[in-house]
Amino acid sequence: MQKIVTNIWYTDNAAEAAVEWYLTLFDDAKVxxxxxxxxxxxxxxxxxxVVNFDLAGQSFTAINGDDSAKHDHAMSLLINCDTQDEVDRLWDAFLANGGSEIQCGWIADKWGVNWQVWPTEADQYVxxxxxxxxxxxxxxxxxxxxIDLQALKTAYEGG
Known part of the structure; x- marks a missing residue:
């Protein structure tokens, strides 16, 4: 059992719907x-x-709660991506499902949970x-x- 588990609070009884959608993003995801x-x-x-679930080997808990708590990008879930194609696929999936772009790789899903979709290669540039x-x-x-990995590389190289 993972010692520290991220607990995500959802309003409007959306926990099950959110988890079902998250499961479509990662091959090794399960309730x-x-x-x-x-x-x-x-x-x-x-x-x-409560819905307990795993995404990419990480355990999470989704809980249906009232509207007393709101999400913001001060806490986000970072997805380390191996390629620009993976960044594009995930970014497009978030947007297509009602998400909203923030900045610098941050995106909020339709339930207001904030994610960072980050190509790990970008670390060597920034x-x-x-x-x-x-x-x-x-x-x-x-x-x-x-995040546009090629644009970061070009900027790093002086272009």
């Missing part, structure tokens, strides 16, 4: 358990109160050993919503 409401003070008896080159890459990143 591990569901805990139903057993009383009707906070939800309908039998409906999911954090590269040549400070002037890295500054150019970071400035290029600040102008982006979806």
């Amino acid at each position: 591990t358990s569901t805990i139903p409401y057993v009383e009707d003070e906070h939800g309908t008896v039998g409906n999911a109160m 954090g590269g050993p040549d400070k002037e080159s890295a500054v150019r890459a970071v400035k290029a990143m600040y102008a982006m919503k979806k």
Whole structure:
């Protein structure tokens, strides 16, 4: 069992729908358990109160709650991508399902959960050993919503 698990709060009984959609994004995703409401003070008896699930080997808990808590990008889920194609596929999937672009690789899904879709190769440009080159890459990143790996590389190399 994973010692620390990210718990994501959903309003409007959206936990199951959100998890079902997240499962379509990753090949190795699965629901591990569901805990139903057993009383009707906070939800309908039998409906999911909690959905435990795994994405890419990481455990999460989705909980149906009231609207007292809101998501913002101060806490986000980082998806390390191996290629620009993976970045594009995930970014497009978030947008097609009602998501909204933020900036610098951040995107909110339709439930307001914030994600970072990041090509791991970008680290060598925005954090590269040549400070002037890295500054150019970071400035290029600040102008982006979806990360464009080739544009970061071009900026790093002085283009």
